[in-house]
Amino acid sequence: MRVALFATCLVDTVAPQVAMATARLLERLGHEVVVPAGQACCGQMHVNTGYRREAVPIVANHVRAFAGAEAIVSPSGSCVASIHHQQAMVLRRAGEEELAAEAEALAGRTYELSQFLVDVLGVTDVGAYYPHRVTYHPTCHSLRLLRVGDRPLQLLRAVRGLTLVELPAAEQCCGFGGTFSVKNADTSTAMLTDKMANVLSTHAEVCTAGDASCLMHIGGGLSRLRSGTRTVHLAEILASTEDAVSPHQTTQPAIPAGTAEVSA
Amino acid sequence: MTTAPERTEPTPLAPGAPKSGTTFLGLPTAPRGVGHLRGDRSFPDAARGALRDGQLRANLGHATSTIRAKRAAVVGEVPDWEQLRQAGKALKTATMARLDEHLVELERQVTARGGTVHWARDANEANAIVTRLVQATGTDEVVKVKSMATQEIGLNEALEDAGITAHETDLAELIVQLGDDAPSHILVPAIHKNRAEIREIFLRTMPQFQGPDADRDLPAEPRRLAMAARTHLRERFLRARVAISGANFAIAETGTLAVVESEGNGRMCLTLPQTLITVMGIEKLLPTWQDLEVFLQLLPRSSTGERMNPYTSMWTGVTPGDGPQEFHLVLLDNGRTAVLADEVGREALHCIRCSACLNVCPVYERTGGHSYGSVYPGPIGAVLSPQLTGVEDNASLPYASSLCGACYDACPVAIDIPSILVHLRGEHVEAQERTTPEAVAFKALSKAMSSPRLWHLAQRAAGLSRFLARGKPTMPSMLPPPVSGWTRSRDLPTPPRETFTQAWAREHGAQS
Amino acid sequence: MTSAREEVLGRIRTALGENRPEVRVPRDYRTADDRPAEQLLDVLLDRLEDYKASVLRCGPDQVGATVAAALDTGLGAGWDPGAVVVAPGVPAGWRPDGASEDDGRPAVELAAFAATLTGIAVAIAETGTLVLDGGPLSGRRAISLLPDCLVCVVEAGQVVGGVPEALHRLDPNAPLTMVSGPSATSDIELQRVEGVHGPRTLVVVLVA
Numbered sequence: 001m002r003v004a005l006f007a008t009c010l011v012d013t014v015a016p017q018v019a020m021a022t023a024r025l026l027e028r029l030g031h032e033v034v035v036p037a038g039q040a041c042c043g044q045m046h047v048n049t050g051y052r053r054e055a056v057p058i059v060a061n062h063v064r065a066f067a068g069a070e071a072i073v074s075p076s077g078s079c080v081a082s083i084h085h086q087q088a089m090v091l092r093r094a095g096e097e098e099l100a101a102e103a104e105a106l107a108g109r110t111y112e113l114s115q116f117l118v119d120v121l122g123v124t125d126v127g128a129y130y131p132h133r134v135t136y137h138p139t140c141h142s143l144r145l146l147r148v149g150d151r152p153l154q155l156l157r158a159v160r161g162l163t164l165v166e167l168p169a170a171e172q173c174c175g176f177g178g179t180f181s182v183k184n185a186d187t188s189t190a191m192l193t194d195k196m197a198n199v200l201s202t203h204a205e206v207c208t209a210g211d212a213s214c215l216m217h218i219g220g221g222l223s224r225l226r227s228g229t230r231t232v233h234l235a236e237i238l239a240s241t242e243d244a245v246s247p248h249q250t251t252q253p254a255i256p257a258g259t260a261e262v263s264a
Numbered sequence: 265m266t267t268a269p270e271r272t273e274p275t276p277l278a279p280g281a282p283k284s285g286t287t288f289l290g291l292p293t294a295p296r297g298v299g300h301l302r303g304d305r306s307f308p309d310a311a312r313g314a315l316r317d318g319q320l321r322a323n324l325g326h327a328t329s330t331i332r333a334k335r336a337a338v339v340g341e342v343p344d345w346e347q348l349r350q351a352g353k354a355l356k357t358a359t360m361a362r363l364d365e366h367l368v369e370l371e372r373q374v375t376a377r378g379g380t381v382h383w384a385r386d387a388n389e390a391n392a393i394v395t396r397l398v399q400a401t402g403t404d405e406v407v408k409v410k411s412m413a414t415q416e417i418g419l420n421e422a423l424e425d426a427g428i429t430a431h432e433t434d435l436a437e438l439i440v441q442l443g444d445d446a447p448s449h450i451l452v453p454a455i456h457k458n459r460a461e462i463r464e465i466f467l468r469t470m471p472q473f474q475g476p477d478a479d480r481d482l483p484a485e486p487r488r489l490a491m492a493a494r495t496h497l498r499e500r501f502l503r504a505r506v507a508i509s510g511a512n513f514a515i516a517e518t519g520t521l522a523v524v525e526s527e528g529n530g531r532m533c534l535t536l537p538q539t540l541i542t543v544m545g546i547e548k549l550l551p552t553w554q555d556l557e558v559f560l561q562l563l564p565r566s567s568t569g570e571r572m573n574p575y576t577s578m579w580t581g582v583t584p585g586d587g588p589q590e591f592h593l594v595l596l597d598n599g600r601t602a603v604l605a606d607e608v609g610r611e612a613l614h615c616i617r618c619s620a621c622l623n624v625c626p627v628y629e630r631t632g633g634h635s636y637g638s639v640y641p642g643p644i645g646a647v648l649s650p651q652l653t654g655v656e657d658n659a660s661l662p663y664a665s666s667l668c669g670a671c672y673d674a675c676p677v678a679i680d681i682p683s684i685l686v687h688l689r690g691e692h693v694e695a696q697e698r699t700t701p702e703a704v705a706f707k708a709l710s711k712a713m714s715s716p717r718l719w720h721l722a723q724r725a726a727g728l729s730r731f732l733a734r735g736k737p738t739m740p741s742m743l744p745p746p747v748s749g750w751t752r753s754r755d756l757p758t759p760p761r762e763t764f765t766q767a768w769a770r771e772h773g774a775q776s
Numbered sequence: 777m778t779s780a781r782e783e784v785l786g787r788i789r790t791a792l793g794e795n796r797p798e799v800r801v802p803r804d805y806r807t808a809d810d811r812p813a814e815q816l817l818d819v820l821l822d823r824l825e826d827y828k829a830s831v832l833r834c835g836p837d838q839v840g841a842t843v844a845a846a847l848d849t850g851l852g853a854g855w856d857p858g859a860v861v862v863a864p865g866v867p868a869g870w871r872p873d874g875a876s877e878d879d880g881r882p883a884v885e886l887a888a889f890a891a892t893l894t895g896i897a898v899a900i901a902e903t904g905t906l907v908l909d910g911g912p913l914s915g916r917r918a919i920s921l922l923p924d925c926l927v928c929v930v931e932a933g934q935v936v937g938g939v940p941e942a943l944h945r946l947d948p949n950a951p952l953t954m955v956s957g958p959s960a961t962s963d964i965e966l967q968r969v970e971g972v973h974g975p976r977t978l979v980v981v982l983v984a
Contacts, residue, residue, distance in 0.1 A: 007764045009713065013723050014757055016764035023768070035768045040712075040719040048667060050689030051706045057714035065716070086686075144669035173626045177666025182749035184664060186312045189753040190630045191666070220754030223738060291787050327966040334966075347805040358799035364788040371781075377949070383780040435972065436963035452963050459964055486964040490972045497973065502884045518948040528921065528959035528974025535917045536883055546784065553948045557940035558805070560954075564903075568962050571823060572903035575974060576954035577917075583951045585880065586916040601787035610791075 001121075002032045004069035006062075006110070008076045008212070009041035015212045021239035022075045022113060025126060028239070029117075038065035044082035047090055049179045056094045059087045063103050071120065072110040075235045077142030077210045080112040085145060112142060113235055114151040114210055124154045130240040131161035134232075135204035137195070137218065139211040140173050152210055152234055159237060165202040169194070176217035192221045199229060206232045292386070293654040294599035299387040299418040300446070301599075301653050303637015306660035310635040317632075323458045324632050331623045334569025335674070342565065351558045352677040356614035359549055360604060366516035366549050367595065373519025377581020379591040386598045391422035393594055394508065394541055398428050401539050403505045407497075409523060409530045410434035411510025412617055413543045413596055415447060415639040416652075419508070430508070431500050433529035435493050442469040448633030448641060451567050451619035456632050459484040470496050490527075497529065507533035507588070511544040512616070513559060514593075517552045520580045521593070524563055526573050534577045540588035545596050547604075547613040559616060562676035566618035599652035608687040612647045614677045621671035621681060627664060636661060643671035647684040655692050662688035702746075723763050733758035809902070809937020816901040816935050817984050823904025827957030828970045829978040836983055839870045843893060843927060846979040847872065850925035851891055859890035861919055865912025866893055870929055883918035891925035892975070898942045899935045903956060906930065906980070907942060910951040917951055926975040928955075932984035 003026050007019035023033045042062055046055035062083075066072050074080050084107045091100035117123055136156060142148045156164050175181065175191025182188075195218060199207045207222070209215050212233055219231030294301050303310060314320055339345055359366060371381040384390035394414075398406055406423070408414065408430050420430045420441075432441040439454035440447050443465040447453030454462065463484040467473045472495055473480050482492060509530070513522040521542060523530045534540060550556060564573040582591050604610050622628045622642030633641030638649035638658065646665055650658035662685050671681045696703065712722040733739050738755040742748075750756060762770075778786070809816065821831050830849050834842035847855050857874030864877055875893065878886070886892075895913035896906045906928050908914035920926055936942050946952060959974030970976065 012764045013726055014759050016760055016762065016767060019764040020767065035765060035772070037765065037769060038716040039765070040714070040716065043713075046706060046710060048686055048689070049702075049706065050662075050686075050691075050693035051703075051710065052690045053694070054706055054710035058710055061714045061716070085683075140666070140668035140670075144673055171670075173666050173668035173670070175626070175666055177668070180663065180666045181754075182746050184308050184311065184627075185749040185752060186308065186315050187627055187631055187664075188666070190315050191626050192753065216757065217754060220738075220750070220756060223755040224741075224753065289790050291791060323965070331962075331966040344805040347802065350802055351805055354799055354801040357797065358801055361792065361796045361799060363792070364785045367785065367788075383784050385780045385783055389780060433973075434963070435961050439963070452966060454963060455966065462964060486961075486967055486969040487971065489964055490961050490969055494972055501973070502887060515948065520948045526959070527961045527963075527972035529972070531917065531921050531953065532973055535921060546788075553943065554940075557807070557943045560939050560943075561805075568966075568968070570827075570956070570968070572900070572905045572954065572956040574827075574956050574958070574960045576952075578948070578952040578954075580949045580951075583910060586910050586918075586951050595784070597784045597787065601784065601791045604788060605791035 002034060002070050004066055004072045005033055005035050006039055006042075006066065006072050006074040006079070007035070008074055008079045010216070011075060011212045015216070015233070018075050018212050018233040018235050021233065022073065022235040025235060025239040026073065029121065029123065029126060036065045036069070040065070042079045042082045043087065043090065044079055045178055047082065047086050052090050052093065055090050056096065059090055059103060060096070060099055062087070063099060063106055066106055067102070069106075069109065071116070072106070073113055073116045074110065075113045075210070075233060076212060077112050077139050077146055077148065078213060080110055081141040081145035083107045083110050112146055112148060112210060114148050114155055115146065117155060118151040125158035126155065126238050128159045128238045128240050129161050129242045130159050130237045132205045133163045133165060133203065134206045134208055134237065135165045135167040135199060135202040136170070137167055137174060137199070137207055137209040137214065138170055139209050139214045142210045143171060148210065155234070155238060156208070162237070165204050167202060168198045174214050174218050176214045178213070181217060192217060196221050196225065196227070200227060204229060206230055208232050208234050208237055210234050289605050291602040291605050292599070293602045293657075294652045295386050295388060296657070298391070299416055299598075300639045301416060301649050302657050305637065307635055307637070307664040308660060310637060311631040311664075314631045314635050319458070320456055320632055321630065323456055324629055327452070327455050328623045328629045331569055335566060335620060335623065338565045338569055338571055342561070348558055348561055349676055349678050352562050353614065355550065355555050355558060356677055359551055360547070360610060360613060362551070363546065363549065363604065366551055367546060369516040370514055370519060370549060373516070374581055374593050377519050379519070379581040379593055382592060382594045384594055384596045384598070387417035390417050390543060390594055390596050390598070391419055394419060394543065395422055395426045395428065397539070397541050397592055398423065398506055399426065401506050405429040405431065405504070406506045406508050407431050407433050407500055407504040407533050407537065408437070409507065409509040409525065409533045410437045410453070411508070411543060412450060412639060413510045413545050414508060417543070417596065417598060419543065431497070433497055433501070433533060434525070435490060435527060438493055438497070439465060442466070446634060447639060449619060449622060450617050450640065450642070450644075456634070459486060459489065462489055466492050472496060501532040501536055504533070504537045506539045506541065507537040508541045508543065509533055511542050511548055512563065513556060514544060514549050515553050515556065516549055518580055520553065520578050522556065522576060522578045524573050524576050526568065526575065528575055531575055531577055534579065535587045537588055539590040539592070541592045541594065543594045543596060545598070546600055563616055563618055566620040566674070566676040602654070603648075603651040606651065609647065609651050609684055611679050612644065612651060612684060614679050615644050615648065616677060618676055620674040620676060624670040624674045626668060626670070627666065636664065643681045644679070647681055647688060650688055655688055656695055659692050662692060727759045727761065727763070730758045730761070806938060807940040809941065811937060813932060813935070816937055817932060817982065820899055820901040820904060820935055821982060823901065824957070824980055827904050829904070829957050829980050831980045831982055833982045833984065839929060839981060839983055842981045843870050843929065844872055846927045846981050847891055847925070850927060850977040850979050855890065861886060861889040861892050861923060863894040863913060863915025863919060866895055866929075878915055878919050883916070883922070886918050887922040889923040891927060892919050892923045893927045893929070894920055895929050895931075896934060898945050899930045900937075900939060900942045901935055902938045905942070905954050905956045907946060908953045908955065909946060917953055920953065920955070921974055924975055925977040925979070926955075927979045927981065929981045929983060
């Protein structure tokens with residue numbers, strides 16, 4: 001299958017290793033990956049912060065960039081949820097009926113990674129190897145808007161070497177919430193603190209999820225505490241193989257050196 | 265960012281899109297200066313204090329986790345819960361579509377059965393009607409059944425101004441009233457107090473514990489505290505001549521009113537006094553008697569987590585020889601018609617005040633109800649209060665949510681609260697007459713994200729900020745606002761040298 | 777000047793505009809319960825006890841004796857029959873000798889009685905609910921409220937499965953009281969405790 005990858009603005013800019021891992025994984029499973037160069041953002045942040053008029057051209061760009069794609073996959077539950085639930089609504093409100101219909105059709109072909117793997121490709125064992133103790137945080141939009149259910153857990157359970165530990169109060173929001181994390185920074189931090197306490201109680205080395213944004217929030221908190229527990233996107237775990245997990249476990253699997261390393 | 269305020273040309277609205285502003289189609293919102301729909305601080309400011317209150321956090325965490333477990337258990341045992349939920353949603357939508365007709369029918373039925381119906385445009389008018397009705401009886405004290413509508417309009421204060429004492433009889437309302445406090449939860453207004461704090465309030469304020477001979481033996485046990493409330497109120501119930509209540513439901517077809525409660529204080533008020541005055545928001549209506557079969561299943565399981573609450577009272581007008589012989593029904597607008605005018609926001613009027621959304625909300629659980637500044641806290645309050653007052657009077661509330669969606673899942677009438685929150689954020693942004701720094705930033709970002717060329721430039725610019733990190737994997741924690749909102753508690757990863765799309769293009773050449 | 781009534785109704789019409797949605801209400805929830813009567817009685821008993829009501833079962837010819845036993849449960853042995861008030865339509869065979877029939881005295885005076893005996897209109901098995909309808913068997917609302925102990929006699933034919941069936945049997949014009957267990961509150965830390973303003977003891981005599 002020819003799969004168009006929507007990296008999302010956040011992953012593309014600050015967590016490129018997540019998109020790279022998604023691409024490597026899909027290629028390893030025998031699919032052709034294309035990355036439409038015109039892609040930027042789904043418009044979610046604008047819509048959710050109240051700038052729905054300003055979201056219109058962003059959504060229009062997204063629809064343009066992915067026009068004609070057979071299947072679109074993205075390593076972000078919340079962006080895919082926005083594509084499914086918000087894009088057409090925003091366009092309709094602005095009177096863009098035709099574009100809204102296109103956005104709807106596109107949404108029908110857009111999948112969050114775990115849904116694409118399990119429902120479309122029908123695989124749960126993607127041949128990954130990841131010898132770490134991992135806990136999984138089901139992000140709110142994956143859980144409640146996309147209803148991905150236990151698909152990510154099915155995928156993780158099939159990863160060789162991986163020890164999956166249950167996260168207490170897993171379904172509680174981590175407190176990210178997009179601009180909520182800044183506009184209501186104190187409440188967001190209080191929610192994050194509880195999430196981190198639960199993550200740390202599992203003694204996992206790695207907290208994973210299907211959303212880079214929530215992971216940046218949880219990971220940013222864990223890093224600030226110097227906790228030693230790190231956040232790794234589900235795509236990175238699934239892309240890992242025996243060859244590509246480095247001995248010091250920095251989790252740069254299956255990605256050629258230089259693309260994902262942080263350097264000034 | 266320091267941008268001089270400037271006026272910008274708004275994007276033209278689609279035909280039929282409602283104009284933003286405090287009054288849709290010129291319909292008035294709830295008036296200022298009366299009632300309890302507006303806080304004196306923004307949500308983030310109020311929350312900051314609450315978050316530091318360890319006792320409050322412990323009380324709320326304990327109470328909400330208790331009720332979440334109970335609700336989940338009793339909802340889980342109903343095999344047709346989702347069907348009931350969808351029926352409830354459809355019934356409310358149908359009711360709102362014909363609200364005027366149903367209200368006229370309700371009035372006709374109540375009047376035919378010996379009741380009197382009054383209409384109140386707003387809080388001031390409702391307070392004046394009730395005050396006049398109480399004064400006409402010649403009494404200077406009333407007993408009250410817990411009612412959100414009368415809290416909303418500040419009825420107790422209005423009565424007090426007229427020299428009438430209102431005794432709250434619901435245990436939690438009593439705790440709030442005796443403690444000179446404000447309610448913080450729709451169902452359990454004293455949820456922010458624990459048993460020890462309640463004991464202290466009772467010992468300090470109840471006449472039975474005063475004086476040299478008083479038996480001040482009151483253990484901090486819920487059962488004993490409830491007993492103290494029984495003793496405190498018993499005499500007041502027996503001597504009351506006027507009671508004031510709200511209503512959970514009113515049936516247009518029959519003129520029947522329903523109050524759902526637990527303690528029996530409601531029954532005392534609805535049965536013993538000569539005169540009963542019920543204040544009800546116009547949205548509490550249901551068209552037919554049969555419709556109650558849905559809501560009497562949805563409400564108790566969602567609110568107290570019981571299969572059925574201990575007492576539900578239903579009455580139609582006046583029954584000779586049984587209960588109050590004079591019955592007044594006050595139908596309250598107070599901004600509800602303004603809510604009804606918003607095609608997205610009107611769903612908030614479907615609320616049956618069960619509190620399930622509060623109990624599952626991670627924001628409410630941590631900040632408590634007072635942070636919302638309105639008698640309607642939590643997720644439903646964050647969509648209801650700004651609509652009743654006009655969004656600019658409660659502008660921080662639509663943002664008081666991480667949009668996690670737990671409220672939508674728990675709502676027994678499936679109100680899509682997250683979508684209404686997002687809608688109200690849009691209304692707020694579009695109501696701004698002056699350009700804020702935030703708006704400048706979002707407009708600039710919108711431009712960039714709409715054009716691949718500009719977007720790549722913007723990404724490159726973002727990438728340049730990595731020089732601030734001076735080779736470290738995270739950015740400095742001292743950065744200017746609004747980034748400081750993030751970096752105060754979270755590290756920010758240093759942006760990589762190359763974006764994913766750049767790396768991919770380098771490897772594969774440009775793709776479309 | 778327009779009246780508040782006309783103004784509020786006018787606002788609603790303005791708010792709704794011309795195109796009011798036609799809404800179809802799906803009623804595919806359960807409206808009947810085909811479980812056998814005996815099983816419904818078991819459910820009712822279980823739910824009543826779960827909400828801290830006491831339940832005594834008896835045959836149709838043992839109601840009087842069982843009511844006496846119920847009063848033993850609620851008031852302790854040696855209770856005064858004169859302190860028991862009875863709804864006017866309660867059959868003679870159910871009443872303790874010497875009990876007072878409600879004579880329509882001012883409602884607050886009923887507070888002097890220690891216990892009340894009534895029948896009911898309908899019982900809902902699934903929720904453990906008894907519905908009193910203000911008729912002669914249930915009595916007026918105040919008698920089942922003020923005395924601290926309430927004894928209700930439930931006959932098998934009055935038991936339905938769920939809420940829809942119960943409402944179908946009831947007259948909306950009657951003053952209705954649905955009772956599910958003794959009075960209770962969850963207002964302190966959302967923990968349910970029994971016994972506030974309504975009767976602190978509920979004893980149900982289940983005749984089947």
